[in-house]
Structures are given as structure tokens and as C-alpha cells.
Amino acid sequence: MKRATSATPRAGHWFSLSRQRGVALITAVLLVAMATVLATRIGSRGAIDQRRASALMLREQAYQIALGAEAWAGEILREDAQKGQEDTLVETWAMPLPALPVDGGTVEGNLEDLQGRFNLNNLVTPDGQPNLFAIGHLQRLLEALQLEPKWAQLLVDWLDPDTLRSFPDGAEDGEYLMAQPAYRAANTYLTSTSELLALPGFGVERLRVLAPYVTALPHGTRLNVCTASGVVIDTLSPKFREFSADPVQLAKNRQRGCFPTVADLSSAFTAEVWAEVNSHVEQRSAWFRLSTRVTLGGTEVTLYSLLERNGVGGSRATLRTFGTD
Ligand SMILES: [Ca+2]
Ligand SMILES: [Ca+2]
Numbered sequence: 092m093k094r095a096t097s098a099t100p101r102a103g104h105w106f107s108l109s110r111q112r113g114v115a116l117i118t119a120v121l122l123v124a125m126a127t128v129l130a131t132r133i134g135s136r137g138a139i140d141q142r143r144a145s146a147l148m149l150r151e152q153a154y155q156i157a158l159g160a161e162a163w164a165g166e167i168l169r170e171d172a173q174k175g176q177e178d179t180l181v182e183t184w185a186m187p188l189p190a191l192p193v194d195g196g197t198v199e200g201n202l203e204d205l206q207g208r209f210n211l212n213n214l215v216t217p218d219g220q221p222n223l224f225a226i227g228h229l230q231r232l233l234e235a236l237q238l239e240p241k242w243a244q245l246l247v248d249w250l251d252p253d254t255l256r257s258f259p260d261g262a263e264d265g266e267y268l269m270a271q272p273a274y275r276a277a278n279t280y281l282t283s284t285s286e287l288l289a290l291p292g293f294g295v296e297r298l299r300v301l302a303p304y305v306t307a308l309p310h311g312t313r314l315n316v317c318t319a320s321g322v323v324i325d326t327l328s329p330k331f332r333e334f335s336a337d338p339v340q341l342a343k344n345r346q347r348g349c350f351p352t353v354a355d356l357s358s359a360f361t362a363e364v365w366a367e368v369n370s371h372v373e374q375r376s377a378w379f380r381l382s383t384r385v386t387l388g389g390t391e392v393t394l395y396s397l398l399e400r401n402g403v404g405g406s407r408a409t410l411r412t413f414g415t416d
Pocket of ligand 1: 171172177
């Protein structure tokens with residue numbers, strides 16, 4: 092009995108020792124596992140942070156290069172202004188800049204004369220009145236592009252300061268507040284042609300068709316007939332189809348400079364029509380859009396700059412957007 096009682100504590104001691112060793116071993120294994128997980132996390136976080144930092148740096152670098160290209164475009168426009176008042180497609184500014192090498196990548200760009208497009212903000216005068224000439228022009232342009240002319244009226248309501256719905260095709264707050272989610276008419280000028288998407292049911296497909304022919308400049312710009320598309324010139328007046336039928340011929344005629352000139356148009360229109368068209372066309376431009384694409388490492392930055400050239404040739408960016416114009 093004595094032996095048996097003395098053997099029990101010894102066996103207990105052995106079990107307890109063995110359990111302690113087991114616990115120590117598990118703790119050690121856990122500690123190693125935790126240290127490994129921690130080290131891996133720190134390592135991968137570090138690599139991600141490093142990649143993020145270098146991507147941000149590349150993007151900033153690309154943006155600075157694009158700003159450099161913008162300054163260069165301003166210089167081209169200034170030199171162009173010194174050569175004469177006219178702005179045509181044979182001038183230096185109209186030549187696209189091919190991809191040029193920069194440190195670690197390339198930069199390319201092109202300038203477009205936005206006064207060669209129909210200015211949507213011309214639809215409403217600064218005192219809030221509809222501009223009948225511009226409305227007629229846009230209606231004809233829409234029809235020529237196989238789109239419904241009603242969008243001109245809807246856009247007038249979107250732009251004009253009042254909340255009186257135009258008849259028959261207008262829409263004001265009453266219509267927009269019924270939408271899900273509800274919104275209101277802007278009742279002010281557009282800053283981007285993409286705002287057309289706010290018109291009820293306009294849709295991306297119509298925007299894709301119309302976008303190359305329209306722009307959103309301050310009210311009152313004239314159409315530069317030296318750079319405008321044939322269809323934008325032809326729709327200046329009803330039943331006038333001179334330049335849209337053969338775009339190849341139009342481009343050929345423009346290889347020698349401005350075509351058609353304002354004088355060409357004055358003789359093409361009847362005196363009555365010309366009296367109306369005359370004050371809406373010219374042969375020069377003050378508004379250009381620069382598209383710059385910078386590729387640097389794996390980063391690509393596209394910058395759109397709206398450039399306004401003043402009377403003495405200096406230009407400034409009045410709007411900058413990334414990715415979409
Ligand atoms: Ca010029
Ligand atoms: Ca309105």
C-alpha cells in the first residue's frame with residue numbers, strides 16, 4: 092500500500108512534466124508560425140506600398156510632362172497668332188505631335204480647333220433668351236446625323252434660367268423631379284458636352300454620334316469655317332448641301348488653306364440667308380483642345396486641356412480633365 096501510494100505522485104510528476112513540455116512545444120510552434128505570418132505580411136505590405144509609391148510618382152511625373160506639353164502647345168499657338176489672323180488645317184498647330192521619347196517613356200498630343208464645332212452654349216443668350224438661329228442650326232445638324240431634332244429644344248430648357256417648359260419638346264424641373272433619382276435642370280451653361288446625358292433619354296449612343304460635332308464653349312463663339320466639318324457648315328442653312336457629301340474632296344480643298352472661306356459662303360447663300368449666317372461664321376479661332384498622352388513605365392496619363400487664346404496670342408488652360416474630355 093505504501094509503495095502504491097508513493098508511486099502515484101511520481102507518475103503524476105512525469106505526466107505534469109510531459110504536459111508542460113507539450114505546451115512549451117505548441118507555444119514555440121505557434122510563436123514561429125505567428126512570426127512567419129507577421130514577417131510575410133510586413134514583406135508583402137512593404138512591396139505593395141513600394142509599388143503604390145512608385146506608381147504615384149510615375150503618375151505625377153507623367154502629369155508634369157503633360158503640363159510641359161501644354162506649355163509647348165501654348166507656344167505653338169502664340170507663334171501661329173503672329174503669322175496671321177486665319178486658322179486653317181495646314182498650320183503647325185493642326186499637325187499632330189507624334190510619340191516623342193521622354194525619360195522613361197513617350198509623349199504624344201494633338202490640338203483641335205473647337206470653334207470648328209457647333210457650340211451648344213450658343214443656344215441661349217446671356218440674358219436667357221433662346222437664340223433662334225443656333226436652335227435651327229442644331230436641329231438641322233441633329234437631323235443630318237439621323238438624330239431627333241427635339242433635343243435642341245430640350246437643351247434650351249436645360250440651359251435657360253427659367254423653369255417654363257418649351258413647347259412641344261421641352262423639359263424643366265417638373266420632368267426631372269419625376270426621374271429616379273430626382274434631379275433639377277441645370278439652368279446654366281454647359282462645361283462639358285457629356286452633360287447631354289442628363290437630358291431625359293438622350294443616352295450614350297446619341298452622344299457618341301453627336302459628340303464629334305459639338306462643343307461647350309462660352310456663349311457667342313462663331314464657327315470657324317476653315318476647320319468645321321462639312322455637315323456643320325451645310326446645316327448653317329436649310330437645304331444647303333455643299334460640303335458634307337464628299338469629305339475627301341473637302342479635305343483636298345483644305346490642303347491649300349482655308350476652305351470654304353467666308354467669302355465662298357457669302358456667294359453660296361442667297362442674300363437673305365447670308366444676312367443671317369454672316370454674324371455666326373469666321374476664319375479664325377480662340378478655343379482649342381489639346382489632348383496629351385504620356386506613357387511612362389506602366390503608367391499612362393491622358394490629359395485634355397481647353398486652351399483659350401487671347402487677342403495677342405497668349406493662351407491659358409481654362410479646363411483640364413483626365414481620361415475623358
Ligand atoms: Ca492661324
Ligand atoms: Ca430652364
